Amino acid sequence: MLTTVAQAVVNGLLIGGIYALVSIGVTLIFGVVKIVNFAQGEFVMIGMYISYFLAASFGIDPLVSLVVSMPALFVVGIVLQHFFIRRVLALGDMPQIFLTFALSLLLVNVALLLFTANYRTVQTSYSETAIHIGTLYIPMAKLIAFAVAMLLSGLLWVFLHATDLGKAMRAAAQNRDVAMLMGINPDRVFCIAVGVALALAGAAGSLLMPFYPAYPLVGQVFVLMAFVAVVLGTLGNVTGALIASLMMGVAESLGIQFVGADSGLIVVFAMLLLTLAVRPNGLFGGWNR
């Protein structure tokens, strides 16, 4: 019993690292640009297909293709912010929600047209290997993904707290008008925030590829998790999103273990609705809604 719980917790933490990359991106965009990116999961999907095709065509390991997927999605993020999101920032809720929502629909369906609904997987040398600690079973691919995800989250934290650009980003998030008066160019900061967020989604995609199949709708699993984690971790709070994502991973894993294999999502949604009912501002306070 105890080992079952421990194993479920480990599984949850490992996948929670991937959820963290996605939800940190969502919360970063929300904190800085004040937009909820409904298409964040689709950028994970794009990252997966980039890694898949690099692996299938050139035999490049998905971990190596991180150096392609992250910069590629960073550029996509700048284009997205500069040519699309920027144009709806002054408009109301409706255009702000439905622009990225429409983008999500578009990307899923274009992927469906181009790649069909088939599941695509990549086999790596470490896809089947695992570490055993006592009775615990730790798959190598998931462990690597978790470690890289934590490393990237740490780098982001350093970036936000120790660099001028990162500080400018946090300043713009706290008060756009005052930040502008201090000489911060909000358009530039917004572009970089969205770029960084999408690069994290791309990284999540590449890290998933050794142990998770790519298909057009794959992003929806991760974006739903991210939304719950972002609410739970308080909107706009990067550390909160990280901790909440790990908690979500564990909750989902325990749900699958003890309620049933098809119950992971029910547990997640129940947590969302419970959070909304009890603590609509999330668990961590921080940058306000």
Place this chain on the structure above:
Amino acid sequence: MISRGLMSRGTFWSAVLAAAALALPLFNSSAFVIDIFIRVLLFAFIGVAWNLIGGYAKQLSLGHAAFFGLGAYTSTILLIRYGVSPWIGMLAGGVVAMLASLPIGALCFRLRGPYFAIATIATAQVLMLLFLKFRDFAWGAEGTTMPNLGDAPLMMQFEGKAPYYYIALALLAIGLVITYLIERSWMGYYLVAVGEDEDAAEAIGVDAPRIKRNVYLISAFLTALAGTFYVQYIYFIDPNTAFSFNVSVEAALVSIVGGIGTLWGPVVGTVLLEATSALLESWLGGGHGGVQLTVYSLILIAVILVRPSGLIGIVADAYERLVHVSAARTKEVPLDG
């Protein structure tokens, strides 16, 4: 305002439109064509129901499939388990959806904007997952077909397609009349105030939570009627059909493309999107998964970037030019602004 402009001089044209709609099945007996029109009427009706809460009050729900599904399952369970006519089941479904809208609203209205939308997605998904999981209660993932009772108007089953067409038309007419009445009542003005700026509306004494709750009740009731009608029309129900995310999306989509917060917006949007979809199908044939939603999402992005108030403005402008009104009137924008 556009809709008022259409109404004051448009009584004649409304009558012509209504007459044409009523006469259509007499002139065209092709099941294929009638089927397209039934879809247009049904989704326009769902859009009209969504528009009450999503358009006028700007509470951008992406979970109306919850009410659609509850309506569909209530009437089906009553029909198959207890032999109750779907006409009664339809109203019962509406009541069940209204009851469900109270806790759903109590939870989701705590959040604003995008997070309201996400919370509503979650409620619809939870209902779908519950209906998938508890198979003893309502057939689980396999779903069930409706018992075929032949030509039984009292049980909402008919030989041809024309009766279904008239039911869908009647539903849309009911939805439009209710919207028209609300738009012109004190409730309509409060709704628009809440939609424009909830805090400001509350500051001048509008009871925003109560207004939102009441209009959500009406919207849920109407959406549930559409759910019952739909499963009676296709003779089949399963959780993925009844709680389909596409229903939630299309309800919002047709309203936005047409023009949210306007009486005729959802109708204009549905006609445009369904016409596009029918054309695509006749050009490409079936079996191209993704084409329809690709085109829908491109239209949606174009509307948001170019004309966020929706296409009804263009339609209304064309109408105004047609009847030679002064240039000043054509400059007026719809409620959404």
